[in-house]
Amino acid sequence: MSHHYSKSTFTTAQHEVPFEMEEIFFSRTDERGVIAAGNEVFRRVAGYSWDELVGAPHKIIRHEDMPKGVFYILWERIKRGMATGAYVKNRAKDGRYYWVYAIVSPIEGGYVSVRMKPSSEVFGTTRALYAEMLKREKEEGISPEESAAAIREALKTLGFSSYGAFSSLAVTEEMQARDKALGRLADGRLQSLKDLLPTLEELNKQQNSLFESFAKIRSIPSNMRIVASRLEPAGGPISAISQNYRLMSDEVTNHLGGFRVEGGKRSLTESVMARVFNGLFMVATSRLQREVREVARADLLKHTERDGFQTEVEVLTNLMDRYKLESGSVLSSVFTDVTALTRSAKDLRQLVTGLDSIRVLCRVEAGRLGAQSASLIPVINQLDTFHVEIDAALEQIMKLADRIKALVEEAMPRSLTGSIYGSADY
Ligand SMILES: Cc1cc2nc3c(=O)[nH]c(=O)nc-3n(C[C@H](O)[C@H](O)[C@H](O)COP(=O)(O)O)c2cc1C
Missing domain, CATH: 3.30.450.20 (PAS domain)
Structure with missing residues (x-):
């Protein structure tokens, strides 16, 4: 041209x-x-x-x-x-x-x-990324498709799990920076959703450490049974205890499956995170769409636009309504997921309390056996160590789950939390 x-x-x-x-x-x-x-x-x-x-x-x-x-x-x-x-x-x-x-x-x-x-x-990060990609396109002659794959790869190294996650954070950051520059009040809902992300990441970490602790525990009941069989007949109760412990820890392991979705491929927190990204995108975009539609409507009334602009106002109104609905439904699915997550964490703690009482029983029985039980002590000590780890991880998980739920509640449109005040803002 x-x-x-x-x-x-x-x-x-x-x-x-x-x-x-x-x-x-x-x-x-x-x-x-x-x-x-x-x-x-x-x-x-x-x-x-x-x-x-x-x-x-x-x-x-x-x-x-x-x-x-x-x-x-x-x-x-x-x-x-x-x-x-x-x-x-x-x-x-x-x-x-x-x-x-x-x-x-x-x-x-x-x-x-x-x-x-x-x-x-x-924006600054993105400009640097674009400059690097442009250079590669020119110097290496890579195709648009290869360049797209390279961009996605580069975003991963910057800590974004996907292009969608990147654009969700970008639109949120842009809306927040714009609110600030225009002297507008900070958007509490966007901030609450954004705060959810590091909290979910921490939860994911704690969950993984819990998985590891349970993996370590699995060999213990059979070790106990071996030791107990050497103590026969005095080791009878220990055998029974270890049997119980194994059954219970199997149940706990099964329950950990509740923290996994999509046939175990993804953890529940990862799936909640993807939903939160979607929620951020929808909430921020919904606000932008509302604003552009308001501006367009005002311009239509001021007659500063071309003939036929009424159609554009209608298109923008439809889009605004659609985003309002979608952001509401994404947030309510985040709420459902997080409720499932906190319930799972609570059930798990109850199961672990049961497991803990078996561990105490084991200690008591070893004490009753006195010197005879010397070979049992290292196994019990091992159990103690794992339980300390598990308790610490669970306590963190419960705290994080409560915080996550509170943040989601803050991010919810009022109509979804059942408040009597006014209609949803999104
Ligand atoms: C609604 C809409 C808006 C777009 N806005 C822009 C724009 O502002 N600037 C731009 O370069 N491309 C924009 N594009 C993308 C262009 O269609 C085009 O893909 C791009 O300019 C690159 O050209 P190419 O695909 O022929 O390489 C837009 C596409 C759509 C569907």
Whole structure:
């Protein structure tokens, strides 16, 4: 396209198109990404006329600094019906650039992209990542698909389990940074959901250490039985105790299965974490959609938009309603999962208390046998050590589970926690 190489390109390419933090802009496309409509801020920042934009592919504002892999991921996800967030550097008609954080949502017959000005720390991290990917695309000649895989890999090393997890955190950070910059009140719900993530990670760690302790315990009852058989007939009660201990610890191990989902492949906390990421994305996006729709409605009333803008307000209203519903249902499924998690932790503690009493019985019986039981003592000492470990892990798990539940309750829309005050905000 000739305008990309006009004379002004060389004088303005280093410059940024200014726009305000408050300004939110959007565009709507058909299924192939051909622009159908948008708002005035979008047109102004891109620097084109409506005649030039409507009917043009969205890549009309593509910037050469953008790695191809980002668009590969975007299209791969939106074609599957998944709303997707991405940082995008765009190029205005006069060659200047502007960065946005965009959320592209599939709608009937096409897509809507809503954009805000990025300013969080994640933005800085992402720019560095894009620069590295662009370099690799150029130097190694990797395909868009390979670049997409490399981006996902790089995000993993940055600590994001998936692109979805990354975009959930990015949209949350951007909304929070924007609230701060605009002097708005911090969003308590977003913060509560965000606080859930490190808490869930800690819970996952504690769960794994519990799994390890139980794995170590498994050999103990048979060791006990061997020792007890040497003490026959005095070892009879010890045999019975070890038998009981084994049955009970089997039950505990089975119960640990309750912390696993998807045929044992994933822990319940990992699955809750994935839901929390989804919840963060939905809650943050829902807020952004509400705002863009309010702005669009006000602009319609002020007659500052083009004829036919009423349709766009309707599209945005539908999208806003959809996000409101979806964010509510994602949060309620997080609540259900977390309730299951805390119940599982409580049941487990009860079982371990039972196991503990068998351990005490064993000690008592060894004491009764006196010197005869010398060979039993190391086995019992071993049991004691494991029980101390297990108690410590369980105590942590209970504390974390309570904290998780409280955070989820704080993040819930009021209508879902059954409050009489007003309707859901999301
Ligand atoms: C709703 C929607 C909005 C989009 N917005 C942009 C945009 O702002 N900038 C951009 O470069 N690409 C945008 N794209 C992606 C483009 O369609 C295109 O994939 C991209 O510019 C890269 O071009 P290429 O796929 O031909 O390499 C958008 C796509 C959709 C569906």
